Amino acid sequence: MRTVLCFGDSNTHGQVPGKGPLDRFVLSQRWPGVMAEALGPDWHIIEEGLSGRTTVRDDPIEGEHKNGRRYLTPCLQSHAPIDLVILMLGTNDLKRRFFQTAPEVAMGIGCLIYDIKELSPGPGGHVPEILVVAPPPMLDDLHEWSGVFEGAPEASRRLALEFEIQADSKEVHFFDAASVCTCDPADGFHLSAEAHRLLGLALAAEVTGIGWAQK
Amino acid sequence: MPDMRFAPPNPIRIADRAYGLNAVSVRSYNERLVLSMLLQHGSTSRFEIGDKTGLSAQTISVIVRSLEKEGLVIPGEAQRGRMGPPTIPMGLNPEGAYSIGISIGFRTTDIVLIDFVGGVIESETLRHDLPGTNHVHPAVFETVTAMLQKMNKTKRRRIAGIGLALPDGFNDTAELSSLKLRAENDLGLEVFVQNDVTAAANGESMFGVARDLDNYLFFYIGAMVHSRLVLNHQIHRSGVSSTYDVGLLHFERALGSNGTSSEDLWRISEGSSQYLAAMEKWKADCVATIAGKIRDARQFVEVGTVVLSSYAPRELCQAICDELAKNESGLKALVGKIGQSPKAVGAASLPYASRFTVEA
Secondary structure, X not given: OXXXXXXXXXXXXXXXXXXXXXXXOOOOOOHHHHHHHHHOOOEEEEEEEOOOOEOOOOEOOOEHXXXXXXXXXXXXXXXXXXXXXXXXXXXXXXXXXXXXXXXXXXXXXXXXXXXXXXXXXXXXXXXXXXXXXXXXXXXXXXXXXXXXXXXXXXXXXXXXXXXXXXXXXXXXXXXXXXXXXXXXXXXXXXXXXXXXXXXXXHHHHHHHOOOOOOO | OOXXXXXXXXXXXXXXXXXXXXXXXXXXXXXXXXXXXXXXXXXXXXXXXXXXXXXXXXXXXXXXXXXXHHOOEEEOOOEOOOOOOOEOOEEEOOOOOEEXXXXXXXXXXXXXXXXXXXXXXXXXXXXXXXXXXXXXXXXXXXHHHHHHHOOOHHHHOXXXXXXXXXXXXXXXXXXXXXXXXXXXHHOOOOEEEEEHHHHHHHHHHHHOOOXXXXXXXXXXXXXXXXXXXXXXXXXXXXXXXOEEOOXXXXXXXXXXXXXXXXXXXXXXXXXXXXHHHHHXXXXXXXXXXXXXXXXXXXXXXXXXXXXXXXXXXXXXXXXXXXXXXXXXXXXXXXEOOOOOOHHHHHHHHHHHHHHHOOOO
């Protein structure tokens, strides 16, 4: 049995595009659920998706608990030993209140990678496999969210490249979600059920392709 | 003083470092390690690479991503396992790189253009007006240029270089220097020179039947018979003698030839009783000499396989292999896979070996 931790934001939580905060896709529709189904019974998939989660930033409006860095360490320790950590974050760091560029957001991902390596919650106290997933770029029309995310769509189109540079320099796995799915036009930055399905299947293939040693 | 642990990374994605193949001389040792494995085994999985190289899965991930972006590596056919999603091995992209091989012989010069997995795309044989060594055919450069012109720009940029295979004792003539200079200056391609028999062995190791063999004995049947010993992928030759006069020249003499090449001779006299008798006699001589050399070598090193390479007809090579295996217990004798211009294809493997693999 291998354990995978899916650490993300509302697009891991399964927030329904254009709906209220309580509308969530059911487990089998959310990408970690789709991935679990594709991987089969030998894999234990843990969902850790929080709406509004940033990489390393305390949110003055939504609360400091949205800071991914504050929660990552206790979360890793709770679920250790972990074979693979999938990080899919970045969109919320582009909110106007943080005023961050794409490379700065990527550095936030870099911090999380650093923290995971330092804690080493893998089997036998080793560094687990780490897979950075770049979220698909936001659409230009963000409806009522356009003020919150002013300037974000443009920056979001640079996230994949900046995340890959971080992944390369820190020697971790990388996947660009935009290669298989897009954001839903209902709100411009959440994933539809179909996008979750495509992403879950693609990540299942990435996960098995890692080159695991036989157990 | 900023905390350097969180300094911005080098702003270049690893996959963006290489612009076509001309920037690859700076390929890292680990990248070469991964490419060596792919050139040696064809298709492989990330697990196998990690297992054999000791590199971590994450390091391999970064390297494979960059090789995929460069177009050198492509995902192979999905393999369905007992459960879970299918695993996808990876392999070399046949169109990822190209190479030119030139082999200058006694009677002909062979020129080939091969892809990244050793497939021959173009080949040309230039006949020498007069048989002899130290002869650089005047049309070599034009033939290479014509082959390059047939390629589109993208493919042209993916040429790893030119391999030049020369027989023993080939002197560095003015024509040869000028050919190398023109290749480097006019075509912008690096020239890699190697002994022709060693090049042929290299070709079999990289693309042929010797692909998965760490150790083997290599015999090349040309005008003469030549031997090489391959140990741990390293090609060695005897400092005393590695050339024996039991090759096709020997056969031609038995037929009373006066300079016609054996190919012409076979076409003219095939089936005649004189031909058959001469053939049997030659085959026996050839097998006896090679078998002797195999026994000599096996007194000192443990080699279980012999690879026989030649441009001679495949059935003929197979018959010799069968004889060799029959006479020596526990010996496997294989006919080389590269039947068409083995020395030139071997020459074309040299730029790949030099640019993409870990050379011990």
